[in-house]
Amino acid sequence: MIWRARHVPEGASLIWVSPIFALGIIGFLVYAIALILPPLRAFIQTFKPIFIVDGYLRYRGPDEFSPEGCSGYVAVLFEDRSVAYEWETFGEKRLTALILPALAEFSEYGGIHKIDGRSTGILPEKITPLGVGLTSRH
DSSP, X not given: OHHHHTTSOTTOOHHHHHHHHXXXXXXXXXXXXXXXXXXXHHHHHTTSOOEEEEEEEEEEOOOTTOOTTEEEEEEEEOTTOOEEEEEXXXXXXXXXXXXXXXXXXXXXXXXXXXXXXXXXXXXXXXOOGGGTTOSOOO
C-alpha cells in the first residue's frame, strides 16, 4: 500500500491506511504466538526422559502454601527417601500422610505412569500411530 501510495494523486489518503493494516498484522502475529506457545511447550516436554525409581511413594496432605483446590501431594522418593519429584493432586478427598515401597515409572510432565508395573492410567497402554484416535467411542 505504501508503494502504491506514491503513484496516487495528491490528496489521496492511502498512506494513512497502511499503518492500520500494520497494526492488524502485528496483532495477528501476537495472537498466533499466544495460541502456539502452550502446545509447543507440551510437545517439547514429551522429549524429556521417563524415569524408573525403585524406592517409595509418599502421599501427604496440603500445606499452607498449597493452591486453592489442592488435595495434597504425591512424590516419588529414592531409596534414601530423598524426593525424586513431587506433584500436586486435585480431588475431593484430602490425602493423608503415607509412605509405601514401590517401583515407580514417571516423567516430570506426565506424573507417575506406572506403580509396580501397573498402569496409573495417565498414559495409554497401546498408542496408535501419531497418537491419532486414542479415544474411541463406546
